[in-house]
Structures are given as structure tokens and as C-alpha cells.
Amino acid sequence: QKEVEQNSGPLSVPEGAIASLNCTYSDRGSQSFFWYRQYSGKSPELIMFIYSNGDKEDGRFTAQLNKASQYVSLLIRDSQPSDSATYLCAVPETGGFKTIFGAGTRLFVKA
């Protein structure tokens, strides 16, 4: 059974701080990795994807991938109260048609 693991949190950070969200995955052949943000009662929305080892930056968001360690993370710089949400790590399975989701990390940004 392929798995994606996240710390469920909640993770609480003050406004303006860096929030660090982590995810590990079991499928060593995984090629692509996605971070979705989900506000309470809403559907997930894509905020970042990464395919290659290293860092990928998009505005205040940075995704980091280490395939050797089977680890992907999301950094949110200058955190805002509007970033308070659940962040889902998602990994499409290799050779299949499913995407495996982690349980999500709840983030609270305190004003």
C-alpha cells in the first residue's frame, strides 16, 4: 500500500513567520508532487507542484524535493492569516491512475 504521510498539526505560527510543512512518501518511483490548500468547507486548490530535486519558488511559496530521502516540503514565507488552511500533499502513484493524498496539515497563522 503506497502511503503519503503528513503531520496533522495543527501548526501555529505568528504572522510574518515562515511556516514549514512536511511530507514523506513511500513510492520510490514517484515522479511528481503536489501541494493543495484547502480552506474549511471548500475544495482543494493547487498551490505548488514539483518534479525535480531541489527547490522551486513561486512568490511566498517554496516547494522542496529530496527524492533520495522521499521527502517533500512546503515553505510559506511571510505567513498571513489568510494562509490559515489545511495543506494536502499529493503524490500520483507510479504506473497507475490514482493520486495518493496525505491526511493534511492544519496551519494557523496568528495575527
Added chain:
Amino acid sequence: DGGITQSPKYLFRKEGQNVTLSCEQNLNHDAMYWYRQDPGQGLRLIYYSQIVNDFQKGDIAEGYSVSREKKESFPLTVTSAQKNPTAFYLCASRTGANTGELFFGEGSRLTVL
């Protein structure tokens, strides 16, 4: 605008009733998915379909049924056999390759009275 439309947004069901949740996409995507989400939980796959007239069970298919008669449509029926159907249901689609992002509808919240 291209996207995925789910209806109804909220639905109440009495025990013993079947209900059908609609999912329509105009993104020309081949693959469509149904997920269930319970409070504080991640997404669990119910059914998925890669092409018209073909679909496969996901991890929690018992008590659910689907059809894929058209590329644009992938309705989900929650049957009376589903013992605990109260949940948030999400429909998603993707192009054929299993490396791309999923596009989600707004979700349907089902409550059993």
C-alpha cells in the same frame, strides 16, 4: 469558463434512500475521480474512470456506484448500502497522464438525517 460543476452543493437524505451526486466537466479531461472527505481527514478515493464506459473501484467503493456514459459526466450514486454516508464528496478530473494536477469541483456535502 472551463471547470468542474458538482451538484447539489448540499443534500439531505433519509436513511434507506439512494442519492445521486452530479459531476460535469468541460475541460476535455479523460480521467475523472470521486473522493470522500470526513471531518479532519484526508481524501479517500471511491471510484475513478480513465475513459468513457470504463471505471474502477477505489479504496472505499462499497455502498457506492458510478457510470461514465459520456466523457463530460461522472455521476456518483450513494446507495442505502453505504452505512455512514454523511461526508463531503469531491469530484476531480485530470488529463490522461497520471503526473498532472487534479482539478476539483466545489464539492457536495451529504447529510443523512
